[in-house]
Amino acid sequence: MSEVVVGADADAVVAAAAQRFREVVTAAQSERGSASVVLTGGSNGIALLAALREDSGDIDWSHVDIFWGDDRFVPADDPERNEGQAIAALLDRVPVRPERVFSIEPSDGRFGDDIEAAAADYASRLVSYGDGEIPRFDLHLLGMGGEGHINSLFPHTPALAEQVRPVVAVTDSPKPPPRRITLTAPVVDRARQVWFLVAGGEKAEAVAAGVTGGDPQQWPCAAVHGTEATVWFVDRAAATDLP
Numbered sequence: 001m002s003e004v005v006v007g008a009d010a011d012a013v014v015a016a017a018a019q020r021f022r023e024v025v026t027a028a029q030s031e032r033g034s035a036s037v038v039l040t041g042g043s044n045g046i047a048l049l050a051a052l053r054e055d056s057g058d059i060d061w062s063h064v065d066i067f068w069g070d071d072r073f074v075p076a077d078d079p080e081r082n083e084g085q086a087i088a089a090l091l092d093r094v095p096v097r098p099e100r101v102f103s104i105e106p107s108d109g110r111f112g113d114d115i116e117a118a119a120a121d122y123a124s125r126l127v128s129y130g131d132g133e134i135p136r137f138d139l140h141l142l143g144m145g146g147e148g149h150i151n152s153l154f155p156h157t158p159a160l161a162e163q164v165r166p167v168v169a170v171t172d173s174p175k176p177p178p179r180r181i182t183l184t185a186p187v188v189d190r191a192r193q194v195w196f197l198v199a200g201g202e203k204a205e206a207v208a209a210g211v212t213g214g215d216p217q218q219w220p221c222a223a224v225h226g227t228e229a230t231v232w233f234v235d236r237a238a239a240t241d242l243p
């Protein structure tokens with residue numbers, strides 16, 4: 001069962017998510033010694049990181065393992081990189097440990113322009129981190145497009161339908177840039193908590209489909225749930241089609 005948290009506007013959505021983020025991460029650290037968090041791009045995902053930079057509460061950033069749900073396969077210094085945006089918004093301001101930051105290789109990284117090798121590398125680092133299994137992340141953050149896409153999983157695409165591989169390369173994304181590397185739906189689905197950060201009336205139909213269980217191949221957001229909690233942080237405009 002999904003929980004829906006409605007805020008007046010995008011700022012309220014981000015503030016509510018930041019408050020809950022501080023609680024969930026510190027609780028995971030108390031219970032298990034560290035917390036694993038999958039970051040997302042998009043305006044709300046990056047605004048959340050900026051809010052955490054202002055107020056981290058009791059989070060011990062040296063015991064947070066950081067992943068990305070997807071990234072654009074472009075050079076490291078391209079402003080389109082989710083990683084670069086996250087570094088600027090938060091990661092270079094808090095004491096995360098470099099060995100705990102699991103970034104997706106850029107197109108000028110260790111594998112050069114070989115996107116399949118870069119995707120395989122991310123998959124193998126995930127599985128090593130999970131001691132041979134796909135990890136169960138404490139928290140997977142997600143933005144969402146108006147057609148319901150999450151990570152780089154777009155409606156009616158092979159990447160969205162993938163049920164075996166944890167990571168796939170996308171070379172023809174309908175939203176530019178075309179080349180991306182993404183976690184697949186079964187990986188998101190293993191996270192303890194899955195959160196959607198959504199603002200804007202153009203996303204209302206997708207929010208309703210996600211919350212009420214639409215066709216997951218048409219609405220990628222409906223394909224994933226947390227094993228402990230699925231939370232939709234939405235503004236009033238994005239909530240208008242909810243029952």
Ligand SMILES: O=C(O)[C@H](O)[C@@H](O)[C@H](O)[C@H](O)COP(=O)(O)O
Pocket residue numbers: 040041042043044045070142143144145146149150151152175176197199
């Ligand atoms: O990979 C991408 O092209 C974007 O990162 C995208 O997935 C984004 O997260 C959503 O479209 C939500 O974006 P907003 O939060 O800006 O609405």
